[in-house]
Amino acid sequence: MAELFEFESRPVVIGECYSPENDATVYLGDRLELLKQLPDGSAALVVTSPPYNIGKSYERTIALDDYVSSQAETIRECVRTLAEDGSLCWQVGNHIAKDSEVVPLDMVLYPICKSLGLKMRNRIVWHFEHGLHCTKRFSGRYETIIWFTKSDNYYFDLDPVRVPQKYPGKREYKGPNVGQLSGNPLGKNPSDVWILPNVKNNHVEKTIHPCQFPVELIERLVLSMTRPGGLVVDPYMGVGSALCAALRHGRRGAGADLVPEYVAATRERITAAFDGTLKTRPLGKPVYVPGPNCKVAKNHWETAADEAGDKSESQESTLF
């Protein structure tokens, strides 16, 4: 797991309009107005979670076709700003239509990305435990991040985001490598299913925003898809979690939002991210560790492991 960037003692440079000299550009206004300020090929990573057109406090519900057209406009402009070896990550859930029909937004947006020449590298499933309790369908407990690159020659470094091996000391017991470690000592690939808590009321990162990214979700993308100094762009930045992830690791950031309170919160958060005082849930922290008196959880794990026919896994899996 990557070490945090060595924080600088100088004050952070935050601009209201884009300049390559800014550590962060925090634009109050529409995403296209910000994107048009960015030169062709300037962004190493565009990562965002757009409005889902579901009537949240910060959005006006519009016809699905109009929503898709406006997303296409945003994505087209993002692709222009993207470096040849850059990545675009769109984090989405479902749009719920008036008749309660579920419309998975990644399916709707995939053809737009393809038509702009992007190539998909992963469809990452982000699983979390907290959300609405549905009565007429199963409660939604995952969203996706669709990751595209502009070319085949894209930047990707797995090492800073490896996670601990399940059996770190395990060695080959036969064949030409007998006695050698069977897994990578730096850790294993985190896979395309990420289990990270979403930001609800008791989360250390909670702000005034109703649906902010956990910073660690974006840190994985920043660390694996950008080099130090690279520009990370979030066209729908909310309270700036993506910019915080960028600044915590020596990258630059640029984002836009229409809501002045979110922009003000972003400025505060990135100032703290830059000087190392922003409180975040640490990268790699286990999701859930039942205490010794937690009988329900213990029984749950043991039952699950018994059903899987592997008693030894039950001890491991309490650490998820």
Ligand SMILES: C[S@@+](CC[C@H](N)C(=O)[O-])C[C@H]1O[C@@H](n2cnc3c(N)ncnc32)[C@H](O)[C@@H]1O
């Ligand atoms: C899902 S939230 C993003 C939250 C963000 N990921 C975070 O961690 O705080 C979507 C954001 O898009 C903003 N937004 C909606 N329409 C916009 C537009 N046309 N231009 C810029 N931002 C917009 C909303 O105000 C909202 O904060």
